[in-house]
Amino acid sequence: MATRSLEQITRQLAKSDKPAENLLKQQIAALPGQFEGQKAGLQAQQQEAFGNILSGAKRRGLKFSGIPLAEQAKFTSTQFLPALANLENTIAQQRAGLQGSLADITRQRGQLAQQLFQTELDRAAQERASRRAAAAQSSQSNFLGSLLGQLSQGQTLGTSTDQDPTEAQLEQQAIKSASAYAQRINSSIKDEKLRRNILTNLRRRGEEGDFGAQARFNAFAKFMNDAQRFDLDTGALTTDQARIPGSAAGAGLDTRMSGGSLLTTARF
Numbered sequence: 001m002a003t004r005s006l007e008q009i010t011r012q013l014a015k016s017d018k019p020a021e022n023l024l025k026q027q028i029a030a031l032p033g034q035f036e037g038q039k040a041g042l043q044a045q046q047q048e049a050f051g052n053i054l055s056g057a058k059r060r061g062l063k064f065s066g067i068p069l070a071e072q073a074k075f076t077s078t079q080f081l082p083a084l085a086n087l088e089n090t091i092a093q094q095r096a097g098l099q100g101s102l103a104d105i106t107r108q109r110g111q112l113a114q115q116l117f118q119t120e121l122d123r124a125a126q127e128r129a130s131r132r133a134a135a136a137q138s139s140q141s142n143f144l145g146s147l148l149g150q151l152s153q154g155q156t157l158g159t160s161t162d163q164d165p166t167e168a169q170l171e172q173q174a175i176k177s178a179s180a181y182a183q184r185i186n187s188s189i190k191d192e193k194l195r196r197n198i199l200t201n202l203r204r205r206g207e208e209g210d211f212g213a214q215a216r217f218n219a220f221a222k223f224m225n226d227a228q229r230f231d232l233d234t235g236a237l238t239t240d241q242a243r244i245p246g247s248a249a250g251a252g253l254d255t256r257m258s259g260g261s262l263l264t265t266a267r268f
Contacts, residue, residue: 002207003117003124003236010113017105024105028098035091039084046080124209128235131211132171171232175215182219199224206230207237 004012050072057068189195199220205213214230221228227239 002209003120006113006117009116009120010109013109013113017109021102021105024098024102028095028102031091031095031098035087038087042080042083042087045083046076049075049079124235127209128211131209135211171211174212175219175232178212178215178219181216182223185220186223195224199226203228203237206235209235211235 053068053071053075057071185195185198189198199217202213202217202220206217211232214232214235218229218232228237229240230237
C-alpha cells in the first residue's frame with residue numbers, strides 16, 4: 001500500500017472537521033446581526049428615557065423651558081454609552097472565542113495528520129525491510145539448494161571463499177537485471193503507446209512497493225526520457241526537474257509523487 005502524503009491525510013481529516021467548522025463560521029457570521037439587534041434595544045431604551053425625562057420636566061412646571069438636554073446627556077453618558085460599550089465587548093469576546101475554536105480544530109487536525117503520516121512512513125519502512133529480508137533469505141536458500149544439487153550429482157565443490165550475497169549485493173543484482181530488461185524492451189518494442197503502457201504498469205507496481213518493478217521503471221524511464229524515478233532506499237517516486245524541458249531546476253525544486261499526489265519542495 002502506497003504511503004499517503006501529509007497533504008492527502010490532512011484533506012481527508014478536514015472532511016470530518018467540516019461540519020464543526022461550518023457551525024462555528026455560521027455563529028461568527030451571525031454576530032453582527034446580534035450586535036445590531038441589541039444595539040437597537042439600547043437605543044429604544046434611550047428614547048424611552050428621554051420621553052420620561054421630558055414628561056417629568058413638564059410635571060415640574062418646566063413646560064416652557066424647552067427640552068431638558070442636561071438630563072438627557074446625563075442618561076446617555078451614565079447609562080446608554082456604558083451599556084453600548086459592554087455590548088461591543090461582549091460581541092468581541094464571543095467572536096474571539098469562536099475564532100479560537102476554529103484555530104484549535106485546524107491545529108489539532110495538523111497534529112493528528114502528522115502523527116498518521118509518521119505512522120504510515122514507519123509501517124512502510126518495516127514492510128520494505130521485511131520484503132528485503134525475505135528476498136535475501138530466498139537468495140540464500142537458492143544458493144544452498146544449488147550446493148546440495150551439486151553434491152547430489154557427485155560434483156566436486158571448489159574452495160571458493162565467496163560468502164552468501166549481502167542485501168546490497170542483491171539490490172545491485174536487481175538493478176543490473178533491470179537494466180538488461182529495459183534494454184531488451186527498448187530494442188524489441190517500438191510502438192510508443194505500448195512502451196508507455198509498460199512504463200505506466202511498472203510505475204503502478206512500484207508504487208505498491210515492488211522493489212524489482214521500481215528498479216525496472218528507473219531503467220526503462222531513461223529510454224523513455226521520463227523525468228520520474230523511484231528512490232530505491234525509501235520507495236518514494238520523485239521527479240527530477242532537470243529532466244523536464246523549461247523546468248525550474250535552477251530554482252532548486254524537487255517534486256515528489258506519493259499516492260498519486262504531486263508534492264513540490266525546496267532543495268537546499
